[in-house]
Amino acid sequence: MMPELAIVHPALLLLATAVLVAAVPWPAIRRLPLLMAPLTLMLLWLVQPGHNLVWLGLELHWLQPSALGRLFASAFVLALWGTSLYGLTSLRRHELAAAWGYAAGALIVCFSGDWLCLLCGWELMAVASTLIILSGRQPDSDKAGMRYLLIHLAGGVLLLSGVATLAASGQSLLFGPLTPATTAYWLILAGVLVNTGAPPLGFWVADAYPQASAAGMVILSALTTKTAVFVLLSAFAGEPLLIAIGLYLCLYGTLYALLADDLRRLLAYSIIHQVGFMVVAAGIGSPAAINGAAAQAFAHIAYKMTLVMAAGVLLQQLGQCRASTLPALARQLPLTSGCVLVAAAASLGLPLTAGFVSKTLLVGSAAASSWPWLETALLLSSAAVVFNAGIRFPALALFGAGPTQPQTVPPLTRLNGNVRLALLGSALLCLLPGWWPQLFCRLLPFAEPRQPYSLPAVLHQLQLVLIAGLVCLLSWPFLRPAAGYSLDWNTLFARLFQLWQRLLDSQRQLGRYLWQLLTSSQVRSFMFLFRTHGPHGILARSWPTGSLALWVALLLASYIVLYNLKTRSLWQFFCTSFGLGC
Amino acid sequence: MNRRLLLSCGLLTGALLFTVIELLLAKPAQGQPGAYLLLGLTGGALPVLLTLLLRPLLRRRENRHDA
Numbered sequence: 207m208m209p210e211l212a213i214v215h216p217a218l219l220l221l222a223t224a225v226l227v228a229a230v231p232w233p234a235i236r237r238l239p240l241l242m243a244p245l246t247l248m249l250l251w252l253v254q255p256g257h258n259l260v261w262l263g264l265e266l267h268w269l270q271p272s273a274l275g276r277l278f279a280s281a282f283v284l285a286l287w288g289t290s291l292y293g294l295t296s297l298r299r300h301e302l303a304a305a306w307g308y309a310a311g312a313l314i315v316c317f318s319g320d321w322l323c324l325l326c327g328w329e330l331m332a333v334a335s336t337l338i339i340l341s342g343r344q345p346d347s348d349k350a351g352m353r354y355l356l357i358h359l360a361g362g363v364l365l366l367s368g369v370a371t372l373a374a375s376g377q378s379l380l381f382g383p384l385t386p387a388t389t390a391y392w393l394i395l396a397g398v399l400v401n402t403g404a405p406p407l408g409f410w411v412a413d414a415y416p417q418a419s420a421a422g423m424v425i426l427s428a429l430t431t432k433t434a435v436f437v438l439l440s441a442f443a444g445e446p447l448l449i450a451i452g453l454y455l456c457l458y459g460t461l462y463a464l465l466a467d468d469l470r471r472l473l474a475y476s477i478i479h480q481v482g483f484m485v486v487a488a489g490i491g492s493p494a495a496i497n498g499a500a501a502q503a504f505a506h507i508a509y510k511m512t513l514v515m516a517a518g519v520l521l522q523q524l525g526q527c528r529a530s531t532l533p534a535l536a537r538q539l540p541l542t543s544g545c546v547l548v549a550a551a552a553s554l555g556l557p558l559t560a561g562f563v564s565k566t567l568l569v570g571s572a573a574a575s576s577w578p579w580l581e582t583a584l585l586l587s588s589a590a591v592v593f594n595a596g597i598r599f600p601a602l603a604l605f606g607a608g609p610t611q612p613q614t615v616p617p618l619t620r621l622n623g624n625v626r627l628a629l630l631g632s633a634l635l636c637l638l639p640g641w642w643p644q645l646f647c648r649l650l651p652f653a654e655p656r657q658p659y660s661l662p663a664v665l666h667q668l669q670l671v672l673i674a675g676l677v678c679l680l681s682w683p684f685l686r687p688a689a690g691y692s693l694d695w696n697t698l699f700a701r702l703f704q705l706w707q708r709l710l711d712s713q714r715q716l717g718r719y720l721w722q723l724l725t726s727s728q729v730r731s732f733m734f735l736f737r738t739h740g741p742h743g744i745l746a747r748s749w750p751t752g753s754l755a756l757w758v759a760l761l762l763a764s765y766i767v768l769y770n771l772k773t774r775s776l777w778q779f780f781c782t783s784f785g786l787g788c
Numbered sequence: 789m790n791r792r793l794l795l796s797c798g799l800l801t802g803a804l805l806f807t808v809i810e811l812l813l814a815k816p817a818q819g820q821p822g823a824y825l826l827l828g829l830t831g832g833a834l835p836v837l838l839t840l841l842l843r844p845l846l847r848r849r850e851n852r853h854d855a
Contacts, residue, residue, distance in 0.1 A: 457838075464839045465847050582827065589831025665810045669824040670831070672803035677832025679796050684840060690849040 213257070215269050215317065216250040216279065217327070220286070220310035228303035236294060239306060243287035250279045250313070258319075267319025267380065273651040275316040277500050278436045280649075281507045282312045284635060285428035288511050292628035293421025296522065301341040305425045308334035312429045316436060320379045321369045321394070324437070328365060328401075331433065332358035335426060342418040350417035353696075357410045361400030368393030384441055395442055401434035402485055403478045404451050405458070409696040411478055412462065416470035420518025423470060427477055427514045428507045435484040439499055444491025449580065452489055455482030456587040462694065463594035467687040469517045469527040469603055473510065476553075476594035479587070480506045486584065487568055490575045493652035498568030500650055501639070505552060505560035508635035512549035513595055515629050516542050520603060523618050527603070529687040533613035534606030541626055543604045545633035552636035553595035554671045555588060560639035562667060563646060563658040570656055589674035593685075596671070597678050608687050803828070 223242045227235055256269030286309040293302065311334060314327025332355070340351035372390040373379060384391045403411045415426050438448060459479025466472040480502070487499035519542050520527040520535070536543040552559035555566075565588055572580040592598065601607040639646035647654040739745050770779045807822050 460835045461838055461842065461846075464835060465843060585824070585827045586831035586834065589828045590835045592832060593835050661813060662810065665806050665813075666824045668806045669803050669810070669822075670828040672799045672806070673825050673828030674832035676796055676799040676803065677829060677836065679792060679799065681832075681836040682792070685836065688847075688849060690847055693846050693848065 213254055213269065214249065215256065215314075216246050216253060216283075217310040217313035217317070219246045219249065220306050220313060224303045224306035224310060227306060228300060231299075236297075236299070236302065239290035239302065240287070240294070243283055243290060246313075247280060247283045247287070250276055250283065250317075253317070255319075264322060264379075265320075266323055268314075268323045269317050270319030270381070271317050272440075273649075274436065274439060274496070274500055277649050277651065278432060278503060279313050279316040281432070281504045282309055282316070282429055285309075285425055285507050285511055288515070288628050288632050289421055289425040289428075291624050291631070292424055292515055292518070293419075294624040295622055296419065297421045298341060301338060301419065301422060304334045304337035304341065305422070308338065308425060308429060310334075312433045315433050318381055320381050321372065322379060324381055325362075325365060325369055328433075329362050331430060332362055335430060338422040338426060339414050339418050342422055344417045344419075347417045350414045354410050354414040357400060357407050360407070361397045363397075364393050364400065365397030368395075368397055382441060383443065386445070395445070395447075398434050398437045398442070399451065401430050402438065402451075402481055403431055403455060404485070405454060406695050406698075408455070408458070408478065409694045409699075412466075412471050412474040412694065413696055415474040415477075416468055420515075420521050423518065424511055424514050427473070427510050431477060431481045432484075432503045432507060435481060435488065435499065435503055438485060438488040439496050443488055443496060446489055448485050448489030449577065450489075452482045452484070452486030453583055453587075455479065455485060456583075456590070458482075460587070460590040460593055462692055463598070464685055465692045467528055467530050467608075467689055469520065469529055469532075469599065470514070472529070472594060472599060472602075473513055473517055476513075476591075476599070477506075477510060479591070479594055480510070480553075483565075483568060483584065483587065486580065487571065490571055490577070490580065492571055492575060494567065494571035494574060494654075494656075497647075497650040497652050497654050498564065498571045501560075501564035501567050501646070504646075505564040505636070505639060508560055508632060508639075509549040509552040509595065512545050512629065512632040512636060513553075513599060515625070515632060516546045516549075516603060519621065519625065519629075524616065528689070529602040529608035530689055531613065532602060532606060532608055533615045534604065535615065535618070536604040538615060538618050539604070539621075541621070542629060543600075545629040546600050546604060548633040549636050550596055550600045552640070553591055554597075555591070555667055556671060557659070557664045557667065558637065558640045560636050560646075562664075563639050563643045565667070566658045566663050567654065567656070585670060589670050592671070592674045592678040597675055601682075602687065607682065610686065 219242055223239055226238060250271070253269065253271050255271065259266040259268055286305065289305055290297075290302065293305075297305070308331055311327045311330030311332075314330065315324050318324040318327060336351050336355040336358070339354055340347060342351070344350075368390045369379065371388075371393060372384070375388070375390060377385065377388075377390065384394065400407050402408075411431065415423050418426050438445075442448065455478050459475045459477070459482060463472050463475035463479065466475060484499040484502050484506075487495040487502070517527050519539065520532070523535075523539075524532070548559070552561040555561040555564075569581055569584050569588070572578075572584050606613060643658045647658070737743055767779075770783075774782075803825060807825055811821050
């Protein structure tokens, strides 16, 4: 590669493609991303640190590649490639452009050398991903998109506040580990955690992702949460709070995936579950844990992409992917079924898959950490994968295990060549790191002394998965999916907003009542004056002269009486008035 | 029903077989043979129990759906 090209930011290629796809109306332009993705992939491994830019007196380190950043960026570009191929005919032009803009934002984050550049990429991702959700053509896409945007803008504001606090306190804006327990540290951490799906705002994952189009969800499932994990690994490694949050995510994802009926929602909860592993690893913070989390992120992107593509196939073929109504489609969709089984095996961490390598590294790092009980917690969580992506998803999606009665299989159309190719490519990506673990480990940010494959590791993983699979099978009749909806954090927020709305309504009603009271009292006083002084009022009547003289006499008399009372006693008054001589 | 029984037997046999191989060929995990069986059992049973306990609280069967 030319040396000049080695300092071109890979995100620029993606942004240029996004602009071209959005601006040029030729149908052939849709094929451009298929060419640009491998070019970007090549560039991001060759790119060197760029010259710093000075803007408004600030020195911007816009291109600072690191091993971790390159690995995450590679996974993102592969996901983008897969999405572009999968959605070659189904993605609309502006949706495709938004997907490329979204990936460009993710690459800006991965290669940024300071918090300001990172913030730019972060916000670009928020806006572009909202466009993808809004273009979803699902029943609730508009509302879910707005909720998603609100939550991500809130996260962005937290991040911006943190960066501003960092700058105001005179600390360096260079992207890297922050001084713990400072205001900037907590604000930035909170902003980043919003994107990982951490509580209490984590409901956005399952709320928004299923509202995207079939191809839109593929890219969404790969980028936002994993970019946040990248920032956690780079800047917050070793923060113990992350361990608690990660374990919560594992539990929350497992539990809600078991309750979900919509398969794409099940996969969204499964994403949260897997992100939990990576957040725990960020909490451990050792080089081995960072390696494990990076490997897990790569493997997760590969197998989740395959599963989301398969769910998208069902959505496009049947118009819905509600587990309680899906028939057994494995025979009608043999290629999709094969790819789903490969991805499920990778999610379970079976040997010869990417999941095995990543989980072995991750669990191994937990065993070597200061919290040895974490190994047990992660193994328990790993066994629980059978309830989402591992066994439950394939059984519900392809083998008709959801409905209590067998369902008739509707006629299906043949899958497009691009969809089949995308499915095959992503399934292959689930396998390659498992076949060549040494090569894969060389891409990790730190030198990995451990061998992922050993006889005990293989035997342990097989025991774990088989026995958890047995529990899953035995408990199946109790855990059949059913139509309905789950109460999540969003229900709590909806109640709080309803309460707030009710408070506002009551305040408005009180204001209206007070206004009415005021206006009615004014009207009443005017009416009283009108009654007395109006044309027919008592004071406006014509009075006879005699009556008037009587009233004047009475007034004078009362005045005399009052005057005398004031100056003399009542008795003296009577005496002088009536001449009693006393 | 028969298929589920067959699968269950297969899974159980497989798990026990790997435990035996572990006992014969490799060092038992965490100093205890079959520790991973117990972990798999707990990791599988815990979500089931939690879901059965919490489902009445967390799931509503109304004429409104997930998606």
